[in-house]
Amino acid sequence: MKNELIERFTSYVKVDTQSDESSETCPSTEGQWTLLRMLVEELETIGMEEVTIDENGYVMATLPSNTEKQVPTIGFLAHVDTATDFTGTNVNPQIVENYDGEEIVLNKALKVVMSPKDFPSLPEYKGHTLITTDGTTLLGADNKAGVTEIMTAMAYLIKHPEIKHGKVRVAFTPDEEIGRGPHKFDVAAFNANYAYTVDGGPLGELEYESFNAAGAKITIKGTNIHPGSAKDKMVNSMKIAMELHSKLPAGEAPEHTEGYEGFFHLLSFNGDVEQTKLNYIIRDHDRENFLARKTTIENIVNEIKGKYGSDSILLELNDQYYNMGEKIKPVMEIVDIAHEAMVSLDIKPIIKPIRGGTDGSQLSYMGLPTPNIFTGGENFHGKYEFISVDNMIKATNTVIEIIKLTEQKA
Numbered sequence: 001m002k003n004e005l006i007e008r009f010t011s012y013v014k015v016d017t018q019s020d021e022s023s024e025t026c027p028s029t030e031g032q033w034t035l036l037r038m039l040v041e042e043l044e045t046i047g048m049e050e051v052t053i054d055e056n057g058y059v060m061a062t063l064p065s066n067t068e069k070q071v072p073t074i075g076f077l078a079h080v081d082t083a084t085d086f087t088g089t090n091v092n093p094q095i096v097e098n099y100d101g102e103e104i105v106l107n108k109a110l111k112v113v114m115s116p117k118d119f120p121s122l123p124e125y126k127g128h129t130l131i132t133t134d135g136t137t138l139l140g141a142d143n144k145a146g147v148t149e150i151m152t153a154m155a156y157l158i159k160h161p162e163i164k165h166g167k168v169r170v171a172f173t174p175d176e177e178i179g180r181g182p183h184k185f186d187v188a189a190f191n192a193n194y195a196y197t198v199d200g201g202p203l204g205e206l207e208y209e210s211f212n213a214a215g216a217k218i219t220i221k222g223t224n225i226h227p228g229s230a231k232d233k234m235v236n237s238m239k240i241a242m243e244l245h246s247k248l249p250a251g252e253a254p255e256h257t258e259g260y261e262g263f264f265h266l267l268s269f270n271g272d273v274e275q276t277k278l279n280y281i282i283r284d285h286d287r288e289n290f291l292a293r294k295t296t297i298e299n300i301v302n303e304i305k306g307k308y309g310s311d312s313i314l315l316e317l318n319d320q321y322y323n324m325g326e327k328i329k330p331v332m333e334i335v336d337i338a339h340e341a342m343v344s345l346d347i348k349p350i351i352k353p354i355r356g357g358t359d360g361s362q363l364s365y366m367g368l369p370t371p372n373i374f375t376g377g378e379n380f381h382g383k384y385e386f387i388s389v390d391n392m393i394k395a396t397n398t399v400i401e402i403i404k405l406t407e408q409k410a
């Protein structure tokens, strides 16, 4: 399985699939089409059935049931795009066999070194086969490792018909990194009872709670007058914006919070005397706290209106996604099965709330409860991204084990 994983993974990461927020198409970039079409061909080659690609690039395929038993249909998903934070052009993966736990020189000429001093988890990988970048790009383990592991698990099950399983659906999707992954996902066509994204980080990660998320765009209008004759006439919109921001609890910001603590995050502040725009994101795992945070913003905006006039400020408050935990807890057995699969493979499950969202956050509210499991990658979205092939084997086996347990429990 090791060589198969390396071969697949290195061929996928060489395709530049960086998504692009400014694009209106789906997928947002041509490179994603290239990889998605490659995957269609490969799904057919390994013997998957009902292989489809729709007009938005979503690839789906079926591993048919090989048992008489009534088993729920489960799905596995991974996204093909890579992050917008760092370049994904000309990815040149480096293989480190039998890693010694010391510094890894990613690029001698550019003096890019990955050291356990900066990345304390590195020594845990002593003895593993690692795949790294050459120090000039990201790797794209997020989420091509997930694609690789799902594909390899399917190939394995097709070669091992003695392993009994129900119907399994897989999907490879575009544009997760720009938040659009599930937007055009056809849940009805996928037709699974529940699914897993294979899009987590280090060994053992199992996630079923995410943030509730909203965005608040605030526009403040001022009045610009020549400063020499501005007395009692000038209204400086930047100062109102500062006044507004100062009313928010200072400690409830990303730089001061962790675990289940929510926040208000000021993403951008652009202004002059005449007009200032503030862009916030609001995050909280707890639904009631989330609603209270939105009310806090509304109340502050109303205070500003009371003081400066109702035309002085405009609030656009939009929900972005919700905590998938609310949709997954009623079917907690799907998390339990993933947990049991990991334990039976001697993997210690690490269950923690995501301080963000996944495709699963949206899919769970579209009727497809979708927790997230690990891929084995680390340091996503930058040049220090790497993955352990040993842990990719474990992720692949976790997918296979989840499929086995689902059949056994039916």
Ligand SMILES: [Zn+2]
Residues within 6 Å of the ligand: 079, 142, 143, 176, 199
């Ligand atoms: Zn991802």
